[in-house]
Amino acid sequence: MQTHKTIAETRAACRAARQSGKRLALVPTMGALHEGHLSLVRAARTSCDVVAVSIFVNPAQFGPNEDLAKYPRNFERDQLLLEKENVDLLFAPSLEEMYPQGSVTWVTVEGLSHKLDGRSRPGHFRGVTTVVSKLFHIIAPDVAFFGQKDAAQVAVIRRMVRDLNFPVEIVACPIVREPDGLAMSSRNVFLDARQRSQALVLHRSLMQVKNAWEAGETDAAKLAAAGRDEMKKQNSVRLDYFEVVDPDSLDSVTNVANGALVAVAAFVGSTRLIDNILLPRRG
Ligand code: PAF
Numbered sequence: 001m002q003t004h005k006t007i008a009e010t011r012a013a014c015r016a017a018r019q020s021g022k023r024l025a026l027v028p029t030m031g032a033l034h035e036g037h038l039s040l041v042r043a044a045r046t047s048c049d050v051v052a053v054s055i056f057v058n059p060a061q062f063g064p065n066e067d068l069a070k071y072p073r074n075f076e077r078d079q080l081l082l083e084k085e086n087v088d089l090l091f092a093p094s095l096e097e098m099y100p101q102g103s104v105t106w107v108t109v110e111g112l113s114h115k116l117d118g119r120s121r122p123g124h125f126r127g128v129t130t131v132v133s134k135l136f137h138i139i140a141p142d143v144a145f146f147g148q149k150d151a152a153q154v155a156v157i158r159r160m161v162r163d164l165n166f167p168v169e170i171v172a173c174p175i176v177r178e179p180d181g182l183a184m185s186s187r188n189v190f191l192d193a194r195q196r197s198q199a200l201v202l203h204r205s206l207m208q209v210k211n212a213w214e215a216g217e218t219d220a221a222k223l224a225a226a227g228r229d230e231m232k233k234q235n236s237v238r239l240d241y242f243e244v245v246d247p248d249s250l251d252s253v254t255n256v257a258n259g260a261l262v263a264v265a266a267f268v269g270s271t272r273l274i275d276n277i278l279l280p281r282r283g
Contacts, residue, residue, distance in 0.1 A: 007097060024140070030186065031074065039174075043171065058127055059127075060130055061124050098131065107164070109159050115245070116152040117265060118152065120240050143170075145173055147173055148172045175275070183202070190271040191271060195268045201266075209227045220256055237266050244261070260278075262278075
């Protein structure tokens with residue numbers, strides 16, 4: 001695996017791959033890799049000739065009171081994991097390399113960026129779309145892989161790619177869960193044993209919705225109420241949002257017969273966790 005810290009070296013390596021007719025995948029990450037990330041790498045490996053992974057903890061997507069300083073970082077371990085997955089290229093730039101002094105240009109997807117996590121985390125998606133568009137310019141992948149756990153991020157990036165004509169296919173891969181249902185997240189390391197068990201309420205609340213849907217309920221307000229009621233049972237967990245929305249526009253829906261995204265975000269202690277399920281179109 002080649003590891004590059006500069007944009008110039010990364011561009012040259014990616015250009016060489018493309019010029020030899022190879023299909024190039026990008027898996028953008030902030031490191032602290034877990035099975036969820038590795039599932040993206042494996043999906044990339046099966047459909048592309050060259051797999052590039054980026055590791056960059058992007059300050060632009062963290063709010064002033066968020067966990068940038070304590071965000072987990074373990075570069076050597078990440079490097080070993082990626083080597084084992086036969087990743088071809090790791091791009092791991094410094095802060096100065098990605099945001100040279102005086103950087104003032106942002107990429108913003110209006111509207112969508114202020115829904116779900118964007119509403120709770122002002123400026124978050126502007127930071128995501130800015131860094132992802134920089135990565136797309138540097139690596140110029142044919143395909144980029146993202147986790148469905150960040151469902152709102154997927155919707156925002158898909159819209160950016162469409163609106164700005166990025167020649168890249170976006171693939172969203174299924175959420176990877178622990179055996180007891182907890183969605184894998186780099187932030188799970190912040191949970192102590194008690195919080196780890198309290199955190200299971202997110203998945204339970206989504207399962208309540210799924211059960212009600214399977215029993216024939218299609219009214220979005222009733223489904224959301226079933227999920228919120230389950231969340232209330234774990235009163236040490238502070239609900240941020242529990243919503244039933246259209247997966248592309250992230251707008252609330254009244255009925256889920258045409259399919260819907262059911263998304264939850266909550267604080268377990270000071271750790272903010274998210275999870276979701278997709279309800280398919282009925283029939
Ligand atoms: O999903 C993430 O880890 C980040 O938001 C991303 C896409 C790597 C951009 O920093």
